[in-house]
Amino acid sequence: MIGRLNHVAIAVPDLTAAAALYRDTLGADVGPEQDEPDHGVTVVFITLPNTKIELLHPLGEGSPIAGFLEKNPSGGIHHICYEVEDIRAAAARLTASGARVLGTGEPKIGAHGKPVLFLHPKDFTGTLIELEEV
Numbered sequence: 020m021i022g023r024l025n026h027v028a029i030a031v032p033d034l035t036a037a038a039a040l041y042r043d044t045l046g047a048d049v050g051p052e053q054d055e056p057d058h059g060v061t062v063v064f065i066t067l068p069n070t071k072i073e074l075l076h077p078l079g080e081g082s083p084i085a086g087f088l089e090k091n092p093s094g095g096i097h098h099i100c101y102e103v104e105d106i107r108a109a110a111a112r113l114t115a116s117g118a119r120v121l122g123t124g125e126p127k128i129g130a131h132g133k134p135v136l137f138l139h140p141k142d143f144t145g146t147l148i149e150l151e152e153v
């Protein structure tokens with residue numbers, strides 16, 4: 020069911036500083052800041068030869084990553100995103116296996132304009148998993 024690793028997301032306390040670190044210190048290909056109000060975050064994508072890094076910062080009230088940054092004030096790896104061919108079939112299979120699909124269970128459109136869903140970290144070895152339909 021899961022395919023390629025689409026991205027690894029890092030929550031950061033200062034998005035501009037983190038983007039500059041990847042651009043200037045690590046010499047990476049760093050994209051622009053992208054507000055994603057429907058997800059309560061601002062993101063910056065860093066394109067690597069074999070996958071992407073997604074820098075995340077809270078946007079607005081009630082951001083789903085605010086609690087994570089309170090617990091990890093320096094930032095930290097927030098989630099990993101795997102690609103799937105059919106996100107609704109994947110969600111149904113996962114729910115049937117007893118895993119929790121977060122939110123309403125309906126996919127939202129993510130930062131790449133594709134449907135995404137999230138799986139509860141407590142069901143997957145303490146790791147927040149995002150699925151993106153490609």
Ligand SMILES: CC[C@H](C(=O)O)C(=O)SCCNC(=O)CCNC(=O)[C@H](O)C(C)(C)COP(=O)(O)OP(=O)(O)OC[C@H]1O[C@@H](n2cnc3c(N)ncnc32)[C@H](O)[C@@H]1OP(=O)(O)O
Nearest residue numbers: 055058083084086087097121129130131137140145146147
């Ligand atoms: C623009 C879209 C973009 C894209 O790629 O397209 C994105 O990726 S958007 C990313 C931001 N959106 C989300 O993360 C949505 C899904 N996340 C959530 O719904 C919450 O973050 C949730 C429910 C996973 C955690 O929320 P919160 O921290 O407020 O809840 P709790 O404190 O009750 O946490 C429960 C339990 O889980 C542990 N936890 C929380 N976050 C993580 C994490 N990122 N990785 C691992 N574990 C996590 C937390 O410590 C609690 O554990 P406990 O032992 O009970 O203390």
Ligand SMILES: [Co+2]
Nearest residue numbers: 028073100149
């Ligand atoms: Co993501």
